Amino acid sequence: MDIIQRHLRMALDAARMAIWDSHLTDGTVISSVVHWVGWGTGLLGLPPGDLAQPFAQFLQFVYHEDRDRLLNTMQEAVDCGSGYDVQYRVVWRDGSHHWLAAKAHVFYDDGGQPTGTLGIVWDITERKRIEQSAAREREQAAVTLRSIGEGVITTDEHGKTQYLNRIAEQLTGWGNDEAHGLDIATTLPLIDDDGAPLAEHAALQCLRLRQTINMPSQNQLVTREGRRIAVEESAAPIWSDTGELLGAVVVFRDVSHERKLSKQLSWNASHDMLTGLINRREFEAQIAHALHSAKQEDHVHALLYMDLDQFKIVNDTCGHSAGDLLLQLLAKMLQTEMRDSDILARLGGDELGVLLPHCPPDQALLVADGIRQSVKNFRFVWDSRTFELGVSIGVVEINRHSKSMTELLIAADQACYLAKERGRNRVHMYQESDLRLARRQGEMQWVSRLNEAFEHQYFRLYAQPIVGLGPRGEVHDEVLIRIQSDLGELILPGAFIPAAERYDMMAAIDRWVIRAVCRHVRSVREGKGAADAGTEADADGARQPAPAPAPYSGQYSINLSGTSLGDEGLHDYIIEQFAEHNVDPGKICFEITETAVIANLVKAQDFMTRLKALGCRFALDDFGSGLSSFAYLKALPVDFLKIDGVFIRDIANNAVNRAMVKAINEVGHVMGICTVAEYVEDDETLAVVRELGVDYAQGYAVGQLRPLHTG
Known part of the structure; x- marks a missing residue:
């Protein structure tokens, strides 16, 4: 018998269980005595050992909120002659709380009077902790789903509805209990913008393909009452820890306002x-x-x-x-x-x-x-x-x-x-003849408008960066002219230059620009034009934040017309402006179009040679547009070749353009001339230009216009 008891105690110790043995004297549990054997006292935080303990003393170890429930449960079992199965908390001397579970049977004497109880008791603290943690997580998930601002519906692996959160109930008209077990197509019926049912519900498609599904944004939900609500929905699979597909979760939201606003904005735009x-x-x-x-x-x-x-x-x-x-x-x-x-x-x-x-x-x-x-x-x-x-x-x-x-x-x-x-x-x-007539009449009108621009100072200067593509990334600016009308609109040169050329006003415009640029250089030197570098402007003058500047050379490129090349007094005028505004000639580059040079080749050579001696630089604009570009290039003291934009615009997709740019670039480099690609409007074009080894790029891909302060 001792061997059997010893084996039993070893088994109980291994299972972290103890014998629960109490003796009743008058049939009341409160007056009974509890016997702890061996390891059992450890359940109360006491040292191991046999212990006889009055029940009232044992109750002092029980958490105060559980005492009455424990005593009543055990007393009811004694009174009814049944066993009991109870869980309660005990408090150790160090203040820590522990959960115990106890099962016991009641024993009686021959007269039917209860004499005691016998059972087992064990620690369930860890199990309770896990259960409470899981319960908290479930509650938090439930609270989250209830409070989330989007409708959420979960299904089983067959597309049967399992759960709707509060928003889903409000949008669909179905209660959570009512919808349970219904097909998702019944709980969440969806139609397209034309009112036709979807070929396959998002949730069913998700379950079939076993992947997340995002549906088009034009779907509508038909509520239980028959109303239509514009929604956006998506469905994602729910997986078990072992990789088993358990179902799908559908998330949807009411986008009626956004869709109405989008339609309104679309209408407003057109x-x-x-x-x-x-x-x-x-x-x-x-x-x-x-x-x-x-x-x-x-x-x-x-x-x-x-x-x-x-x-x-x-x-x-x-x-x-x-x-x-x-x-x-x-x-x-x-x-x-x-x-x-x-x-x-x-x-x-x-x-x-x-x-x-x-x-x-x-x-x-x-x-x-x-x-x-x-x-x-x-x-x-x-x-x-x-x-x-x-x-x-x-x-x-x-x-x-x-x-x-x-x-x-x-x-x-x-x-x-x-x-x-x-x-x-x-x-x-x-009629076709109307074009020439209207153009001539328009040019006549521009003569008076140009005179007005001179008189009332309506001319404005803007600068567009010419950015080096080498490691230094040096930047200089091309100066561009605009007219700001009395209504505030900016008029581009394409509108007034033809009239200025026809009626011999270009020389006056060129002189105005030269003087204005010299004033700007002086104002920058004196600290008055620093604000110009902080903003950029589109072609219509709308200002916007400028990107981080590259190293700036302080060099300005000024366009000169073919008329100015034949202006005998322009050379002296330029020297006067340099002297008056203390401008370093090395900071000024004059741009002359290829066609203007061809028309005035001898005068152009003389003009360029004299200003080069002062330190000015020259760029040949729109290079490649003429038929004899390379033939006369050796005769001109040119520092920059600006490759005609007609070759640059489609260079990423046009092999002929690419070959032309490559040839111009190589010839320029052989002659010691830097090359500039004009009209570099996007990153793809910029990448090709850089790959070909062009020295500089100009266009919206590298920098936009900004206004110049002219003093």
Whole structure:
């Protein structure tokens, strides 16, 4: 018997269990005595050894919140004659808490009176810790899912709904308990933007492919009540620790506001806010589409450009509110008189455009005259005043011979301009001869505007970096001229240089630029122009943060026209400006186009040689555009070759352009001349230019325009 008891005790010790043995004297547990044997006392934090302990004393080890429950459970077992299975906490003398579990049976004497209990007790602290940790994690996950701002639905491996969080319940209309076990396509029914059910639900696709699925952003959820909500959803697989696919989790959110806002922004981008008509940007896209169909399918369309003749009177006498209302009413009136396929747009303040698809010229003239008559018959009343309007309309045919969308708009604008010039309130059909006439008239207007620019100081200088592609990355600037009108807009040189060249104003412009650059150099030296380096500007003058500057050489490139090469007094004028503003000639580089040099070769050689002696440098601009570029290059004291942008723009995709640039670069280097690639507009082009060994790059890929302070 001793051997059996010894083996039993060894087994209990190995299992970290102890005998729970108590003796009852009057049938009450509180007056019983508990017997601990051997290791059992360790469960109370006491040294090992046999111990007889009154139950009331044992209760002092029990955590105070568990004492009544433990005593009542054990007493009820004694009273009922059943065993008990109980868990409770004990507090050791060091203050630590431990969980114990106990199972016991009740024994009785021959008279049926309870005499004691016998069972086992063991420590379950670690198990409880794990259970509580898991419970906390489950609760935290549940709280997170309940509070997350997106709908979350989980499924089993067959696509049956297992759980919906609070947001999912609100969006779908299904309660968590109601949806449990339903197909995910029932709980979360999705349709596309056209209202058709999806070919395969995101969750089912995820389970089939066993990978995360992100669905297109145009889907809609059909709620339990039948409402449609724009949603974005994704589904991801749920894996067990052993790699078994347990199901999928679908996350979705209401994007109704974002989608509505996106549609509104898209509408705003293509429409005029005042009239609701499409704007110039969208109208140009429609013209481009019509031009494509004309070229590809030999269709014929017509473009109308309209300018209201008396609109300014309404604005000036009644205010802009009246002008706005007038445009709104006119837009509505004109829309009612057009075919469904005709496209009416607002192009500017009082300028409208009409695209007439599949409309031959004769029919277009009839339509245009009908519009003209409708506008003439229209009466606008404001504060008891009545206004009669007129409209000048230019008409252009769009056919397979039309060149580009831009040229079509220019032609229509010119035809409209001629309609105004010939008496207003009339229709003019564009002819090829109109282009030369309108261009000459436009140039005449520019003469007065250029004189005004000189008188009122409307000229502005901007600088574009020319960045070295070598290790030093040295930077110098090309100076570019603009005109800032009295309305604040920046006018590019392409608009006024042709007129300046035709009417011999280029020499005066060149002198203005030379003097302004010299003033800028002085202002930088005196610390007044430092702010210029902190911002950049687009071509329209919008300022923006500049990138971190590369090492700056302080050198400026000034463009000189062919006219200036024949200016006998320009050399002396340049020397005077250098002296007056204390400018180092070595900081100035003059850019001359290849065609200008060819036209004035002898004078160009003399001019360049004299200024080179002072330390000035020279760049040959647009190199490669002429037919005899290499033949006369040896005769010119050139420091830089600026490779014509026509070879640079498509160099990444055009083998011929690449070969031309490579040849120009190699010849330049053999002659000791640095090369500059113009119009380097993107990283791909920059990479090719760098690979070919070109010395410098100029264009938006390496730096944008910034305004120059000219003192």
